[in-house]
Amino acid sequence: MTRGRKPDTDEQQAAKGNPGKRLSQKEVETARTKAPIPVTVGKIRPPKWLKRSRxxxxxxxxLAPQLERLNLLSNLDASPFARYCRYVVEWIAADVTVQKEGTWFNGKDTNGNETKKRHPAFVAVQQLEKMLGDMEASFGMRPDTRYKIMRDQAAAHGLGNLPLWGDQQPLQPSSSAANEDAPPAAAEPADLIGILGGMNSPPPERMN
Structure with missing residues (x-):
């Protein structure tokens, strides 16, 4: 049986250079093991401790860039949102354990009788899901709470009620003291994305 060519050592690869722009084996292993760096989103810096968890x-x-584009994340939110990211990882680990070992396990009650008990990982999944659900609501990561937050942002800009998806009714300013003799104003975008897309700065009274 014919054997393949013996791979070059790191020293031999260094001597040859890198004409094909390919990574050496050592560089590939380094890239695989190197932990990702938490990105700074706009002016929002992640806490230093976040990088301890790949x-x-x-x-x-x-997720952070998506929330920042919608004005749903600020510097004050960096630490709570970083904790959310850690809880997501814990939920995934607990869920994997449940998938492998099941929801129940054999145990004994206080009298020493055989009984079925809830797996501790399943209990952790339930507790983490409730915690994550509350945090997702706070950060507008559910459709209902996100719409409410965006509606309040639009109201702060004097746009009145936001239309629901697909509702093409034009928006009217919330003020009723409109001047009939004034020239017609440019039509406001009728969809939610168009409205918020025109907001280049955080809403009033929002801390940066």
Whole structure:
């Protein structure tokens, strides 16, 4: 049986250079093991302790930019949201354990009789889900709470009630003292994304 060519050592690869722009084996292993860095989103800096968890950092890097674009994340929110990212990782770990070991396990009651008990990982999943649900509501990560937050932001800009998805009725300013002799104002965008897309700064009284 013919054997393949013996791979070059790191020293041999260094001597050859890198004409094909390919990573060396050592560089590939370093890239795989190197922990991701939590990104700074706008002026929002993640807490330093977040980088201790690779998976929590990945959750931050995925969600933080999306929340910041919607003005749903500020510097004051960085630590609570980082904790949310850590709790997500804990929920995933507990859920994986439940998938492998099941919801119940065999145990004994106080009298020494055989009985079925809830797996501690399943209890953890339930507790974490409630905690995550409350935090997701606070950060506008559910459709109902996100719409409410955006509606309040629009009201702060004097836009009155926001239309629901697909409702193309034009928005009217909340003030009733409109001047009939004034020239017609430019039509406001009729959809929620169009309204918030025109807001280049956080809503009034929002701390940066």
């Amino acid at each position: 998976k929590a950092t990945e959750v931050w890097n995925d």
